[in-house]
Amino acid sequence: MTGEGASALAGLGAVGVERLSGITLPAPSAAERASSGLLGDEEPGAEKTTDAASPGEPLFDAAATADIQGNVIPGFNKDHQRFLFFTASEVEGARAWLRWLAPRLSSMQEVLDFRREFRRERLESGSSKPSKTAIWTAFALSRAAVLKLLGEQALAEMGDRAFRQGMAARSTYLGDPATAGAPGHSGGWRIGGPDAEPDFLVIIAADEKDELDAAASVVISEAAVRGVDLAFDQLGENLPGNLAGHEHFGFKDGVSQPGVRGTTDDGEDISPRYLDPRNPHSRIFGKPGQPLVWPGQFVAGWPRQNPADPLIPDEGPGAFPVWARNGSYLVFRRLNQDVPAFWDFVARAAGEHGTDPVRFASMLVGRWPSGAPVSRAPEADDLALAGDEFAHNHFQFDDDTRGWTPSAELSGAGYAGDAHPRARSDVFGDVCPVSSHIRKVNPRDSGTDFGAPGDTFLRLMLRRGIPFGPPLAGVRDPSPDLVxxxxxxxFAAYMTSIEDQFEFVMRRWANSSVQPNAGGHDPIIGQSNVHGERERRLRLHASDGGERDIVLEREWVTASGGGYFFAPGISAVTAVLAAPASERSGRDES
Known part of the structure; x- marks a missing residue:
C-alpha cells in the first residue's frame, strides 16, 4: 500500500462527525401522534391526513416482547461482541445446556427499554456512549442442530430451502469461488465450511470488553461440562475514536436500516415516527428515508410486507412450524477485507478518472466516509449532513427528494429542521453511480428487474454486523505486521426468508452487472464467477459528460466463514429444543 491510496486511508477519521444534540424529547408514541399538529408548510399539493399511523399495525404484547430475541428487534448495537460457535457431541447434554442458557437470553423488551432510554440521552447530549452498561446474549441454531434435536421431519418443515441446505452447500450459488484454494472458497473457511457446520451460535454483546469476556467465559464453561464444545470464537469490535461505526475501508456503516411496524403495550412505536402525521409519507417512513416494514419480513408468524401496497400487510401463512413463531433466520458471513488492495486500486483509478481517491471511493460506495450520501453532497464530504440522523438517509435516486416537516414533538424538542442541500433526480447515475454499493443493495424509489419500487421492501434485512481485526484507516506508516x-x-442479518432476502440481494443484484438496473457489478460486495473468471465491471459517468468502463480484476471482500442459522423465540428454546422428545410441543405448519 503506497502513494495516494495510503495517504487517503491514513487521513480518514482525522475529524469527527458532530452528532445532533440539544433535542430533549424522543419521538411521540402512537397515541400522541394522533393529536400532534402541523409545523410549517408541506410541499405544494401534498395530501393532508390526520391519521396517526397506517391502519392495523400489529400490537406486540408483553408475551411477544418477552419471547422475541432482542438482537432481532431492536438489535444489540454494542461496541464489543463475541460470536461463539459450538458443536454438540451429546444430544441430551446439549438440551441441558439450552435449559441453562434460555433464561439468560436477552428479550426484545429488555433491549427496547435500554435502547429507548439511550435514544433520549443521545438526542439530548449528542453522546454515542450510554450512561449505563448492559450485557446481552442471543442464540441461534443451524440445520445440523435441528436434525440432532428435532429430527428430519422438523427440518423439512422449515420452509426455506437455503436453511435446509446450509451456506457451505450454496457457497458458489452466492458467487464464492468454485476453485479449491482460491480466496473465499468454502474449503478454506475458518468456520462453517463443508463438513464443519457448527450446531449453535451464541452472540454476547457488552459495552465493556472485560464484562464481555467474563460473560463469554461462563457460557463456554457451562457448555463444556455438558458436552457442547467451542468450535470457533470470534471477537468483533467497533472501530476506535472518530472511526466508530465505520467499516475497515473507512466508511460509515449501517446508516440505512429499515424500521419495523408495530407498537408495544406501553403505546410506543417499535420504530419511532418523526414525520408530521399529516404528511402522507409519515405512513411509509419512520425517520426520513427509513422505510417502515411489516414485521413478518423479519419475525416468523407476523404480518408480512405486501409489494402492491406498503400500508396493507400480506396476511398469508409463512412456511414455518408452530414452534418457530417469533423466530428469525440469521445469516452470518465472516468477510475479510483487503484494505490495502482496495485503496491502491482507488488511487490508481481516481487518477484515470480525474478526481481524488476519497471522492472516487465514495462514488463506489454511494456515501462519503462520514456517511453523508453522495446524492446530497456530490462534490465533497458534508460532516454536518452526516451528523444529522434525520437527514443523512433522506434521499431518492429517480425523483427529486422533497422536503419534509418534522412532527410537532421533534420540532418542539429543539430540532431545527433539515436545511441541507436536497438530492436531485439521478436516474442515470450521473451523481451517485447506478453500480454504487448502496444503489445495488437498496434501489429505493427506482424500479427494478422485479418491477415497482415496492418490491424492494421485500428484500430488506435487519443488519447486525460489526468489524473484526485492527484498523488500518487513520494509521500513518503502519507496520508490515499490522498491514x-x-x-x-x-456480517449478521435477520430475516424470514434467506432465499428471498439475503440470497436475492447477493445473487440477483450485487453479483449482476445489469440488475436491479444496468450499470455494473456491486464494486464492494459483488462477485462474478463466469466460467471461472472473477472479473467484474462497472460504468461511471465522467466529468466531461462521457462514460468510462472500469474493470475490477479482483475482489476486496472475500468470505472466510459463514452459516445459515435460526434464532428461535426464547420460549421455544426451553419448551421445544431443550425438552425431551416426549415433552415437546407440536410442530404443525402455522
Missing part, C-alpha cells in the same frame, strides 16, 4: 493482520466484517 498483514486479518480484518473485516462479521
Amino acid at each position: 498483514a493482520t486479518e480484518r473485516g466484517l462479521l
Whole structure:
C-alpha cells in the first residue's frame, strides 16, 4: 500500500462527525401522534391526513416482547461482541445446556427499554456512549442442530430451502469461488465450511470488553461440562475514536436500516415516527428515508410486507412450524477485507478518472466516509449532513427528494429542521453511480428487474454486523505486521426468508452487472464467477459528460466463514429444543 491510496486511508477519521444534540424529547408514541399538529408548510399539493399511523399495525404484547430475541428487534448495537460457535457431541447434554442458557437470553423488551432510554440521552447530549452498561446474549441454531434435536421431519418443515441446505452447500450459488484454494472458497473457511457446520451460535454483546469476556467465559464453561464444545470464537469490535461505526475501508456503516411496524403495550412505536402525521409519507417512513416494514419480513408468524401496497400487510401463512413463531433466520458471513488492495486500486483509478481517491471511493460506495450520501453532497464530504440522523438517509435516486416537516414533538424538542442541500433526480447515475454499493443493495424509489419500487421492501434485512481485526484507516506508516493482520466484517442479518432476502440481494443484484438496473457489478460486495473468471465491471459517468468502463480484476471482500442459522423465540428454546422428545410441543405448519 503506497502513494495516494495510503495517504487517503491514513487521513480518514482525522475529524469527527458532530452528532445532533440539544433535542430533549424522543419521538411521540402512537397515541400522541394522533393529536400532534402541523409545523410549517408541506410541499405544494401534498395530501393532508390526520391519521396517526397506517391502519392495523400489529400490537406486540408483553408475551411477544418477552419471547422475541432482542438482537432481532431492536438489535444489540454494542461496541464489543463475541460470536461463539459450538458443536454438540451429546444430544441430551446439549438440551441441558439450552435449559441453562434460555433464561439468560436477552428479550426484545429488555433491549427496547435500554435502547429507548439511550435514544433520549443521545438526542439530548449528542453522546454515542450510554450512561449505563448492559450485557446481552442471543442464540441461534443451524440445520445440523435441528436434525440432532428435532429430527428430519422438523427440518423439512422449515420452509426455506437455503436453511435446509446450509451456506457451505450454496457457497458458489452466492458467487464464492468454485476453485479449491482460491480466496473465499468454502474449503478454506475458518468456520462453517463443508463438513464443519457448527450446531449453535451464541452472540454476547457488552459495552465493556472485560464484562464481555467474563460473560463469554461462563457460557463456554457451562457448555463444556455438558458436552457442547467451542468450535470457533470470534471477537468483533467497533472501530476506535472518530472511526466508530465505520467499516475497515473507512466508511460509515449501517446508516440505512429499515424500521419495523408495530407498537408495544406501553403505546410506543417499535420504530419511532418523526414525520408530521399529516404528511402522507409519515405512513411509509419512520425517520426520513427509513422505510417502515411489516414485521413478518423479519419475525416468523407476523404480518408480512405486501409489494402492491406498503400500508396493507400480506396476511398469508409463512412456511414455518408452530414452534418457530417469533423466530428469525440469521445469516452470518465472516468477510475479510483487503484494505490495502482496495485503496491502491482507488488511487490508481481516481487518477484515470480525474478526481481524488476519497471522492472516487465514495462514488463506489454511494456515501462519503462520514456517511453523508453522495446524492446530497456530490462534490465533497458534508460532516454536518452526516451528523444529522434525520437527514443523512433522506434521499431518492429517480425523483427529486422533497422536503419534509418534522412532527410537532421533534420540532418542539429543539430540532431545527433539515436545511441541507436536497438530492436531485439521478436516474442515470450521473451523481451517485447506478453500480454504487448502496444503489445495488437498496434501489429505493427506482424500479427494478422485479418491477415497482415496492418490491424492494421485500428484500430488506435487519443488519447486525460489526468489524473484526485492527484498523488500518487513520494509521500513518503502519507496520508490515499490522498491514498483514486479518480484518473485516462479521456480517449478521435477520430475516424470514434467506432465499428471498439475503440470497436475492447477493445473487440477483450485487453479483449482476445489469440488475436491479444496468450499470455494473456491486464494486464492494459483488462477485462474478463466469466460467471461472472473477472479473467484474462497472460504468461511471465522467466529468466531461462521457462514460468510462472500469474493470475490477479482483475482489476486496472475500468470505472466510459463514452459516445459515435460526434464532428461535426464547420460549421455544426451553419448551421445544431443550425438552425431551416426549415433552415437546407440536410442530404443525402455522
